[in-house]
Amino acid sequence: MNGTDVRTAEQATAASPSPTTVAFADLASRRRTESLAGLVLLGAAALAAIPALAIVGLLIVRGAPALSLEFLFGMPLHGMTAGGIFPAIVGTLWLVGVSLAFAVPVGVLAGIYLSEYAGEGRVARIVDLAIVNLAAVPSIVHALFGLGAFVLFMRLGTSILAGGLTLGVMTLPVIITSTKAALQSVPHSFRLASWNLGVSRWQTIRHIVLPNALPGILTGIILQVSRAAGETAPILFTGAAFYLPILPDDVRMQSMALSMHVYALVTQIPDVPLEMKYGSALVLVGTVVLLNSFATVLRYYLRRNRKW
Amino acid sequence: MTPTPAPGGPVHASSATELSLWYGKFRALDKVSFAINAGEIVSLIGPSGCGKSTLIRCMNRMNDSPTTRTEGRLTVANYDVQSPNTDVLALRRDVGMVFQRPNPLPLSIRENVLFGLKLHARSTPRADQERLMTEAFETVGMWDDVKDKLNDDAESLSLDLRQKLCIARLLPLKPKVLLMDEPCSALDPDGIAAVEELMAELRGHYTQIVVTHNMQQARRVSDRCMFMLMGELVEFTDTDDLFLAPQDERTARYIEGRYG
Ligand SMILES: Nc1ncnc2c1ncn2[C@@H]1O[C@H](COP(=O)(O)OP(=O)(O)OP(=O)(O)O)[C@@H](O)[C@H]1O
Ligand SMILES: [Mg+2]
Numbered sequence: 001m002n003g004t005d006v007r008t009a010e011q012a013t014a015a016s017p018s019p020t021t022v023a024f025a026d027l028a029s030r031r032r033t034e035s036l037a038g039l040v041l042l043g044a045a046a047l048a049a050i051p052a053l054a055i056v057g058l059l060i061v062r063g064a065p066a067l068s069l070e071f072l073f074g075m076p077l078h079g080m081t082a083g084g085i086f087p088a089i090v091g092t093l094w095l096v097g098v099s100l101a102f103a104v105p106v107g108v109l110a111g112i113y114l115s116e117y118a119g120e121g122r123v124a125r126i127v128d129l130a131i132v133n134l135a136a137v138p139s140i141v142h143a144l145f146g147l148g149a150f151v152l153f154m155r156l157g158t159s160i161l162a163g164g165l166t167l168g169v170m171t172l173p174v175i176i177t178s179t180k181a182a183l184q185s186v187p188h189s190f191r192l193a194s195w196n197l198g199v200s201r202w203q204t205i206r207h208i209v210l211p212n213a214l215p216g217i218l219t220g221i222i223l224q225v226s227r228a229a230g231e232t233a234p235i236l237f238t239g240a241a242f243y244l245p246i247l248p249d250d251v252r253m254q255s256m257a258l259s260m261h262v263y264a265l266v267t268q269i270p271d272v273p274l275e276m277k278y279g280s281a282l283v284l285v286g287t288v289v290l291l292n293s294f295a296t297v298l299r300y301y302l303r304r305n306r307k308w
Numbered sequence: 309m310t311p312t313p314a315p316g317g318p319v320h321a322s323s324a325t326e327l328s329l330w331y332g333k334f335r336a337l338d339k340v341s342f343a344i345n346a347g348e349i350v351s352l353i354g355p356s357g358c359g360k361s362t363l364i365r366c367m368n369r370m371n372d373s374p375t376t377r378t379e380g381r382l383t384v385a386n387y388d389v390q391s392p393n394t395d396v397l398a399l400r401r402d403v404g405m406v407f408q409r410p411n412p413l414p415l416s417i418r419e420n421v422l423f424g425l426k427l428h429a430r431s432t433p434r435a436d437q438e439r440l441m442t443e444a445f446e447t448v449g450m451w452d453d454v455k456d457k458l459n460d461d462a463e464s465l466s467l468d469l470r471q472k473l474c475i476a477r478l479l480p481l482k483p484k485v486l487l488m489d490e491p492c493s494a495l496d497p498d499g500i501a502a503v504e505e506l507m508a509e510l511r512g513h514y515t516q517i518v519v520t521h522n523m524q525q526a527r528r529v530s531d532r533c534m535f536m537l538m539g540e541l542v543e544f545t546d547t548d549d550l551f552l553a554p555q556d557e558r559t560a561r562y563i564e565g566r567y568g
Contacts, residue, residue: 189411197424198401
């Protein structure tokens with residue numbers, strides 16, 4: 001305490017101002033730098049926004065004329081060159097539903113384990129590494145894995161179940177990492193407070209940590225839903241049918257899917273009216289955008305209720 | 309030195325015999341022995357890093373980790389703390405901790421105080437819950453401040469009320485020992501006075517062990533005072549004696565402010 005007040009001779013000289021003059025930047029040059037930085041950043045932001053707006057704009061202009069109740073809720077006709085896309089919409093819902101039923105429980109529980117129980121040991125690091133690498137696997141490789149594991153080895157055949165599971169495996173790593181990140185953003189002091197009341201680890205997670213991590217967890221899940229809805233490759237040989245104008249009612253059936261349908265219309269079938277191609281793509285993009293906006297709004301509302 | 313409630317003799321709320329603790333290879337506690345009586349206020353002083361927090365975290369097993377190791381014997385509120393058979397959750401219910409930064413749970417003011425109770429005694433009738441909550445707030449002297457806003461977020465309270473809330477939320481669990489790790493160091497002078505007053509109120513009803521960096525505070529609030537240095541318990545005696553007539557040279561140097 002009083003030890004800090006005793007200054008040695010050297011410290012005293014070091015503290016006295018040196019005679020060297022310092023040339024501070026003048027106001028005009030600082031302003032120039034500031035406005036240049038502002039312009040460059042604005043330019044980068046605009047450049048990022050332009051492709052997104054252009055894609056959506058093009059889809060709306062070309063695809064909107066195709067939209068009608070009959071298009072959305074009708075069956076495809078004449079080898080998909082006419083009629084609607086309803087089986088593809090329903091099929092996508094089935095596939096995404098199955099993938100969620102698998103990936104959400106597994107992913108959230110794994111995220112909880114990694115964040116709250118695993119600690120910093122070697123096993124946790126290896127699992128972490130595996131998950132990060134799994135997230136970087138291209139979707140076509142997931143498709144091959146799904147074909148081998150679900151369609152052939154587990155004998156599920158080409159089916160909604162096999163396709164949905166493949167999508168689930170693809171989305172799993174991100175659900176795990178976003179769950180883990182959401183849990184770890186909950187302040188440690190909450191856990192300490194709860195543990196010090198003799199509340200067990202699991203009850204602390206259940207009553208304090210999870211409710212506060214929910215916005216982050218849900219955001220991660222919904223963003224993966226839109227990814228699962230949009231991907232074509234993983235369902236290509238595992239669950240999606242090219243042309244199957246019936247509504248699926250069992251996970252052992254195949255079904256059409258929106259992403260696959262767009263792919264088919266654009267590349268596989270001659271004589272499809274242009275507006276049908278754009279219309280189908282618009283419905284697909286619209287679904288994805290809708291889901292993403294829903295995630296954003298949900299997060300906003302849940303965050304507002306947050307107590308910290 | 310197990311707490312044998314001998315008739316007439318002091319009832320030890322806590323005692324340690326040659327308690328040592330290692331974080332990995334680093335020895336943070338070095339053969340610490342003491343006996344703390346039920347109901348008294350013990351302050352714990354010493355320079356930064358001497359092991360004060362380590363010692364009180366031991367008392368409700370908040371130091372458990374694969375890299376920490378203990379030796380010796382520690383008894384708190386009749387629990388053999390180090391024993392693998394100890395019910396750690398029950399120990400923590402009986403031995404609660406208050407932290408340096410008030411850390412209310414992200415719940416309403418009411419739910420903060422009922423949280424422990426609801427998880428430990430699910431079947432407590434609603435009327436009893438309300439009574440225990442009111443009692444807890446009255447004991448810490450903040451009932452008038454919160455009675456009209458029990459459903460507000462605990463975060464909305466002022467810093468010293470938040471700290472009192474953190475003490476209040478321990479009380480419905482009927483703890484025996486309250487551990488406080490620098491409970492006042494985030495508070496302004498009025499807040500410090502309020503919390504010190506509260507400690508005096510609780511004296512006799514709960515055993516309080518208070519870590520503090522403020523020697524004036526140690527003198528004001530505690531019956532007895534421990535001085536620690538580099539993991540060692542150097543001196544533990546009546547607060548007045550420790551400050552006026554320290555027996556150990558190192559204690560004398562510390563209270564004269566020559567290190568730390
Ligand atoms: N979890 C831990 N792992 C490893 N070392 C630790 C851990 N916690 C504390 N230590 C070390 O043990 C020693 C005692 O720490 P402790 O926190 O008990 O000190 P303190 O007396 O409470 O200090 P302060 O007054 O700064 O709070 C310090 O040297 C610290 O670096
Ligand atoms: Mg400390």
